Amino acid sequence: MSTPGETGTEPWPLWEVFVRANRGLSHVHVGSLHAPDADMAVRNARDLYTRRNEGVSIWVVPAVAITTSDPDAKGAFFESPAGKNYRHAVYYTKSEGVKHL
Amino acid sequence: MSEQTHGDVTVDRVELAEELAGAGLTGTGSTASPDAAEYALRLGDDALVLAQRLGMWITRAPELEEDVALGNIGLDLIGHARSLLHYAGTATGRTEDDLAYWRDEPEWRNAWLFEQPNGDFAHTIARQLVASAYLFELYGDLADSTDPTLAAIAAKAVKEVDYHRDHAVQWTLRLAGGTDESRRRMIVAIADTWPYVDELFEDDELVERLEASGVAVRPSSLRERFDAAIDAVFDEARLERPTGRTAFIAAGRGRHGGHTEHLGPLLAEMQVLARQHPGASW
Numbered sequence: 001m002s003t004p005g006e007t008g009t010e011p012w013p014l015w016e017v018f019v020r021a022n023r024g025l026s027h028v029h030v031g032s033l034h035a036p037d038a039d040m041a042v043r044n045a046r047d048l049y050t051r052r053n054e055g056v057s058i059w060v061v062p063a064v065a066i067t068t069s070d071p072d073a074k075g076a077f078f079e080s081p082a083g084k085n086y087r088h089a090v091y092y093t094k095s096e097g098v099k100h101l
Numbered sequence: 102m103s104e105q106t107h108g109d110v111t112v113d114r115v116e117l118a119e120e121l122a123g124a125g126l127t128g129t130g131s132t133a134s135p136d137a138a139e140y141a142l143r144l145g146d147d148a149l150v151l152a153q154r155l156g157m158w159i160t161r162a163p164e165l166e167e168d169v170a171l172g173n174i175g176l177d178l179i180g181h182a183r184s185l186l187h188y189a190g191t192a193t194g195r196t197e198d199d200l201a202y203w204r205d206e207p208e209w210r211n212a213w214l215f216e217q218p219n220g221d222f223a224h225t226i227a228r229q230l231v232a233s234a235y236l237f238e239l240y241g242d243l244a245d246s247t248d249p250t251l252a253a254i255a256a257k258a259v260k261e262v263d264y265h266r267d268h269a270v271q272w273t274l275r276l277a278g279g280t281d282e283s284r285r286r287m288i289v290a291i292a293d294t295w296p297y298v299d300e301l302f303e304d305d306e307l308v309e310r311l312e313a314s315g316v317a318v319r320p321s322s323l324r325e326r327f328d329a330a331i332d333a334v335f336d337e338a339r340l341e342r343p344t345g346r347t348a349f350i351a352a353g354r355g356r357h358g359g360h361t362e363h364l365g366p367l368l369a370e371m372q373v374l375a376r377q378h379p380g381a382s383w
Binding site for chain 1: 170338
């Protein structure tokens with residue numbers, strides 16, 4: 001699998017952008033962009049993704065540095081929890097006399 | 102923050118800030134004196150002409166992201182121009198649109214730097230570096246103006262120009278330190294831009310009168326800080342201020358309505374729609 005921006009046909013590498021909307025919230029992935037280096041990627045992200053007061057902090061990550069799960073292995077990766085109801089708290093009945101549950 | 106309901110979706114209600122800085126002020130300063138209006142016209146024309154130039158990059162920049170960056174900077178400058186021209190117009194009962202669309206070339210008061218063509222990307226960056234370093238010092242000082250409208254406009258503008266300066270500095274460093282070709286182009290661009298620097302820092306009777314009452318900033322008082330800021334960038338980029346044959350100084354007459362051959366076509370393109378359809382709105 002090749003990552004977009006990894007090949008030489010695209011002049012600038014691809015960066016994934018994460019923006020934190022407010023203090024106390026997490027950085028959330030908002031999209032991607034091209035930039036010649038990390039410093040310019042932060043600036044481009046500011047121009048592309050925070051035009052309407054969307055954020056107070058930006059992270060950029062080289063897209064090639066992200067390892068993804070294999071979309072073709074969806075079954076093996078994500079369908080195994082089906083039927084394993086004991087992993088959910090609601091599976092259990094509350095013992096008598098236990099407070100604050 | 103209050104919320105508004107749209108079916109199952111809720112969105113934060115957006116509080117829109119005022120578009121024209123200082124326009125809501127009343128009392129002293131809400132109507133410009135003839136001198137203050139002329140001064141605001143100079144600053145407003147600088148901003149509007151440069152914004153129009155930067156807008157020409159849209160769909161033509163080296164990358165989509167740079168398209169947006171230059172477009173954003175242009176939009177910031179249009180915001181400054183609107184506030185400044187609105188204020189200038191209060192002296193003569195004209196609107197910002199009257200001033201933007203219905204003045205001919207000799208009535209424009211921008212310095213020559215701002216009307217110079219975009220050239221290649223390096224020329225645009227060299228022009229941005231000079232313009233934003235100058236505007237940053239200017240607006241920083243003008244935020245303390247005794248004229249409350251000019252002070253409010255400058256206080257808003259200085260934050261935006263600070264970013265424009267950073268953008269120009271980053272690109273100057275990268276072009277100068279990139280390939281042989283990018284470095285060559287950056288050096289040519291600086292030599293071509295430098296003749297238009299001195300005009301920015303010329304004092305005249307108008308600014309001297311306004312400076313005496315604390316309204317305006319004396320342009321010559323900004324030169325030392327401008328030079329220091331440029332030298333710091335050039336040191337890091339291993340560039341030099343042009344000397345010798347390339348250190349030509351243009352006899353800029355922009356503040357008095359004399360312009361290079363480049364302003365006319367720019368104004369024609371900017372004004373044609375408003376003049377073909379007077380009073381049109383959309």
